[in-house]
Amino acid sequence: MLLSEYQARSRATALYPRDVALYYPTLGLAGEAGEVAEHAKKLLRDDAGVLTDERREAMAKELGDVLWYLAQIATELELDLDEVAAANLKKLASRKQRGVLHGSGDDR
Numbered sequence: 001m002l003l004s005e006y007q008a009r010s011r012a013t014a015l016y017p018r019d020v021a022l023y024y025p026t027l028g029l030a031g032e033a034g035e036v037a038e039h040a041k042k043l044l045r046d047d048a049g050v051l052t053d054e055r056r057e058a059m060a061k062e063l064g065d066v067l068w069y070l071a072q073i074a075t076e077l078e079l080d081l082d083e084v085a086a087a088n089l090k091k092l093a094s095r096k097q098r099g100v101l102h103g104s105g106d107d108r
Contacts, residue, residue, distance in 0.1 A: 003081035007071040012071050025072035032065040 016024040039059045047055060074081050095101045 003071075003085055006067070007075060007081045009073045010068050011075055013068075014075070022073070022076045023067045025076065030071035030087060031067060032062055032069055036066060037060045 014025075036059060039055060041061060043049060043051060043055055070079060074084060091106075092101070
């Protein structure tokens, strides 16, 4: 499935107040990303760093939620996820070619 197809199909389940159309999914993305991080923490704390099938499945579900919120944000911004992904890969390839993958800031 293409990201743009997911973006279009997931839109049918985007039921949130239109007056907060950008803020709602942005805050949701932060929350879901936090849940992914929580599972990574529990992998270290509770699972001795061993990735179990159960932990992998739980993280996959949370990543699906991250993807859903990301798709809604892109839609609210009138961006196509395929184009966002392609632009990101182009940026990273340029950084790799120039030897500046490490560091900080978008303008490197």
